[in-house]
Amino acid sequence: xxxxxxxxxxxxxxxxxxxxxxxxxxxxxxxxxxxxxxxxxxxxxxxxxxxxxxxxxxxxxxxxxxxxxxxxxxxxxxxxxxxxxxxxxxxxxxxxxxxxxxxxxxxxxxxxxxxxxxxxxxxxxxxxxxxxxxxxxxxxxxxxxxxxxxxxxxxxxxxxxxxxxxxxxxxxxxxxxxxxxxxxxxxxxxxxxxxxxxxxx
Amino acid sequence: xxxxxxxxxxxxxxxxxxxxxxxxxxxxxxxxxxxxxxxxxxxxxxxxxxxxxxxxxxxxxxxxxxxxxxxxxxxxxxxxxxxxxxxxxxxxxxxxxxxxxxxxxxxxxxxxxxxxxxxxxxxxxxxxxxxxxxxxxxxxxxxxxxxxxxxxxxxxxxxxxxxxxxxxxxxxxxxxxxxxxxxxxxxxxxxxxxxxxxxxx
DNA sequence: GCCTTCGCTGACACAGCGTGTCAACACTGC
DNA sequence: GCAGTGTTGACACGCTGTGTCAGCGAAGGC
Numbered sequence: 001x002x003x004x005x006x007x008x009x010x011x012x013x014x015x016x017x018x019x020x021x022x023x024x025x026x027x028x029x030x031x032x033x034x035x036x037x038x039x040x041x042x043x044x045x046x047x048x049x050x051x052x053x054x055x056x057x058x059x060x061x062x063x064x065x066x067x068x069x070x071x072x073x074x075x076x077x078x079x080x081x082x083x084x085x086x087x088x089x090x091x092x093x094x095x096x097x098x099x100x101x102x103x104x105x106x107x108x109x110x111x112x113x114x115x116x117x118x119x120x121x122x123x124x125x126x127x128x129x130x131x132x133x134x135x136x137x138x139x140x141x142x143x144x145x146x147x148x149x150x151x152x153x154x155x156x157x158x159x160x161x162x163x164x165x166x167x168x169x170x171x172x173x174x175x176x177x178x179x180x181x182x183x184x185x186x187x188x189x190x191x192x193x194x195x196x197x198x199x200x201x
Numbered sequence: 202x203x204x205x206x207x208x209x210x211x212x213x214x215x216x217x218x219x220x221x222x223x224x225x226x227x228x229x230x231x232x233x234x235x236x237x238x239x240x241x242x243x244x245x246x247x248x249x250x251x252x253x254x255x256x257x258x259x260x261x262x263x264x265x266x267x268x269x270x271x272x273x274x275x276x277x278x279x280x281x282x283x284x285x286x287x288x289x290x291x292x293x294x295x296x297x298x299x300x301x302x303x304x305x306x307x308x309x310x311x312x313x314x315x316x317x318x319x320x321x322x323x324x325x326x327x328x329x330x331x332x333x334x335x336x337x338x339x340x341x342x343x344x345x346x347x348x349x350x351x352x353x354x355x356x357x358x359x360x361x362x363x364x365x366x367x368x369x370x371x372x373x374x375x376x377x378x379x380x381x382x383x384x385x386x387x388x389x390x391x392x393x394x395x396x397x398x399x400x401x402x
Numbered sequence: 403g404c405c406t407t408c409g410c411t412g413a414c415a416c417a418g419c420g421t422g423t424c425a426a427c428a429c430t431g432c
Numbered sequence: 433g434c435a436g437t438g439t440t441g442a443c444a445c446g447c448t449g450t451g452t453c454a455g456c457g458a459a460g461g462c
Contacts, residue, residue: 198399
């Protein structure tokens with residue numbers, strides 16, 4: 001059973017609508033603010049009813065957040081793909097680098113900065129963002145533990161991943177606060193330099 | 202201008218109602234689950250209208266979460282109160298210990314465990330919990346930076362606090378998952394042992 | 403004593419979110 | 433052409449959180 005390369009025209013169409021809907025939503029939310037924008041407004045701007053909006057995104061938060069869910073998976077994939085001989089510090093640094101790149105090295109950096117600022121500046125979205133990160137943490141911990149051949153209840157992999165994510169948060173916040181003027185990769189290196197002594201190489 | 206030791210009968214009364222309301226709410230939420238319990242139910246159980254409930258707590262989440270907001274302040278106070286000669290690792294360990302003690306060393310540990318499990322097991326509450334922690338992180342970072350005489354934009358205090366909170370989360374999760382059978386203070390020591398090399402003493 | 407004032411309360415009404423349901427429509431493959 | 437599948441809008445519903453208003457009781461001034 002091979003998954004078709006072209007995932008059935010219907011699904012492509014759905015993806016297309018889904019993407020454009022998010023585009024419109026993000027633009028509107030960034031302009032008016034999260035709380036000042038209703039789902040009805042977004043739906044109307046996209047030329048559809050509120051009910052249809054919810055067929056693409058379960059909630060207003062999801063339009064913004066789901067973007068980052070994909071990144072979480074990419075980070076986990078990257079960590080799993082790093083050479084197994086690589087020390088955890090380096091592997092984690094690279095994995096976090098993927099997330100940082102997604103934010104700052106985006107094809108439209110200005111828009112991405114706006115989205116990040118929207119998330120960090122909106123309590124509801126910030127909370128969801130952290131929650132998503134907690135999920136990612138669980139997955140990453142499993143991957144790292146497997147890499148190191150440690151039992152899944154060992155404290156080290158969990159703490160190592162939590163430290164790496166702490167670095168990510170610190171970097172993201174400072175990058176957003178500087179309006180993108182600070183170099184995210186340099187910030188990440190600096191943060192990991194602090195963590196290095198505890199990450200064992 | 203001295204703040205009265207007895208904060209005006211009206212305020213005491215308000216505090217009393219507030220406490221009992223939370224008691225009833227927590228009991229109901231823990232029994233039925235967060236999503237299966239409406240604010241109307243809680244209010245009815247406390248013998249008041251939904252409108253009055255919201256005069257004491259801004260939202261259903263707040264009944265549960267506000268409890269922890271106070272703990273956040275206590276942790277910050279503890280960190281500020283630690284002798285300034287104390288190395289950051291020890292000061293942070295003690296500060297986090299206050300939060301751990303509040304959860305596990307509570308007068309009614311069974312109830313507290315139920316609340317913690319409720320929070321960690323309910324996505325909405327977990328998200329709010331993390332959000333609250335992010336606020337606390339900002340405050341703690343300021344205190345630690347001041348302690349160390351470092352500029353407020355130095356990376357070290359921020360990362361140190363984030364690491365300490367990462368330890369707190371890891372401990373809390375494992376303690377809750379073990380149904381309180383694991384010793385929280387030992388867990389905390391173990392987590393801080395991992396962090397120690399990066400916390401500079 | 404009465405009366406004013408303040409805080410608390412319940413009873414509405416309202417906007418917003420998210421969901422279930424149903425009929426209408428389009429587009430696929432037989 | 434026709435049945436089957438998927439998408440859409442319309443409507444109704446329950447739940448949350450807030451504004452508003454009138455009623456009620458306790459505290460304090462005259």
